[in-house]
Amino acid sequence: MIDLEDVQWTTEDFNVRFSLSFPGPGIIGIIGPSGGGKSTLLNIVAGFTDPQSGRIRINGNDVTGLAPSERPVSILFQEHNLFAHLDAAKNAALGLKPDLSLDKAEWREVDAALARLGLQGRETHRPAELSGGERQRVALARILLRKKPILLLDEPFSGLGPRLRRDMLEVVRKLQQDLDLTVLMVSHDPDDLKAIATHAVFVADGTASTPQTIDRFFATPLQPRLAEYL
């Protein structure tokens, strides 16, 4: 459960105002036109953006003003999730110890996480030697190791082909079920939402609609702004 209470963030040319509760656990899709505030919404939950007013609660705890590392949140970006000079195992291991001072047992845990995402034998490969899908799997292995209850996805698979993209969505669904996560997934493709989301939110002009179950969200008649976007 993530609550945004009258959260407001303003810059010279942009202004967002969010007041809503994301139900959880589950996968909540966030959809809307670019420049409408989708990424800002994620950044506020993650703590990269500090709002000028309002409160943010995660599972009942007030996290307003906390640093990103102090929040129970992991995030997957569209790219640059991995450090180019570190191999897959080390990149994933950053999720356990950000200074890479792992003991034997912890390294075994890293290997197990990579194996769980289908990356056996890839442990010593560097990002340049991995495919786009594999790179995102390494980043997901890191998120698995961090064991945070909230997962934020910022259009993480939009660079992948259709087949790979379906596979990755499936990986996310499985992670969500196994770990009972609350996932916020930003996307501009309604098919992504229909594939795995349990709920959906429409974000445009710096505000968000109330979350609805995925069936009701796409039920006809659509809300006018959403219909216009789709």
Place this chain on the structure above:
Amino acid sequence: MASQHGSIGKNWPSAGALLALAVLALIALPALVALGWSSPGMGSTSASFLWQAASFTLFQAVLSTLISVVLGVLLARAISRRQFFGRGFLLRLFALPQGLPALVAVLALVSLYGRAGFISRFWPELPSIYGLNGILLAHVFFNLPYAALLTLIALQQVPREQWRLAQMLGMSERAIFRVIEWPVLQNALPGIAGLIFMLCVTSFTIVLTLGGGPAATTLELAIYQALRFDYDPGLALALAMGQIGLCALLLSFLAKFRPPFAETARLSLGPERASLSRSGNPVPDMIIIILSALFILLPILSVILSGLTADFSRLLTERILWRAIATSGGIAFTAALIAVLIAYPLALAAIRLESKGAVKKARIFEAPVELTLLLPPVLLGAGWFLILMPSTSSVGYAPVLIVLINAIMALPFVYRSLAVSLRRLVAHEDPLCESLGIAGWSRFSLIDWPILKPAFRAAFTFAFLLSFGDFGVIAFFGSDSIVTLPFLIYQRLGSYRTDDAAGIALVLAVFSILMTQAFSAFGRKEHAHD
């Protein structure tokens, strides 16, 4: 290959490029041949002198580079993670020494640390600024801020997502250094250090004014002295060969480790980096930043102050000052124009060939420009000095040579700054232009010129300033009949009229700024009419 419409547009830059190559060869080759021809062999005293000069060249360059790079990295790291008042001003200040004529910088340092300088008044035991101390001081003054800026540019290429990851993972400063910053530095430092080393090896004016004597003479300075004072072409040739060999080694190293290249360092700090270090103790960083700022700022303030105390009512009525301003301006304007006119067709030809996959052919136009870095201006000067020395009419040729050698000196930098914009132009506009059949003059006037104007302006201004403040070439050819501002400063320094020298240095600085403003105003005004 280009479409059928593109044939005119495809041929004329190549013709222009070949012409530019020919001009380049005509300036550079005779100088080299002359150096080779006039060698009567070298005695054993010369050999030991050559060895001494070479080892001092390397010794001072290694020390200068080490100090500049180590302090520069500490400074860059301090700046890269702190948001503080005046950060933008500081970055502009650190870009200043690179644009300062070497002679003005030397005056600045002397006016602060010299025997009668501001600091020596309070601290008479200050070691002398002449010799190795002064050379190191001046090289660090130039290169510490340069190393810091290049390191900052390298660090700002870290993608924003990675700083956010560091935030999310809760990385300590040590972990950030190990995981994010050190790999960037590892890639960038060889290039940065190589570049600075090269600048210190070929530095001429600083060593001439602050060094000298057998104990503190570099190859570059020794070549000059062998010709200008001893007239010993054999020794000059041996020294020149040593210098070319050294530069060739360095250039092949630099070709492997390119220094980071970006237009400027970003003035503001990303919010991610700032919030990552908010918890740490800022005092050590601020101490480094403040000391470095003083190190750069104090000499500049001091030369302005001592310049202002010069007797301007007399100076400004001296005809020679106005003649020097006119001569410097004329030389710099013509040299900058020639540099741009040679660099543009070469860069265009090379980049167009490159974009069509003919990488080897492209090197034909690109390599000669890089090779001019092998020929420090002093070498070209020396070669032509040998050609023209015997003839009595050499004075008449001097201005032409000064212009041409200055143009060649600016060429690699002009080429590089034009190439950045040209690469974008060729990638973005060529397909459309070729499909629409826009070629030849209409292509240049409608498409290329409006897009490239800022790049031309920047390249021209840079070349102008480089020649306007240059002393390396005029040192060979200057005489009572051809006097530039830097030459005049040097003459006054030589006759111990330091106040005059500082005053003229101020005039030089004021005119440099005025000219820069004039060029950019010229561009803006035209822009308003578009």
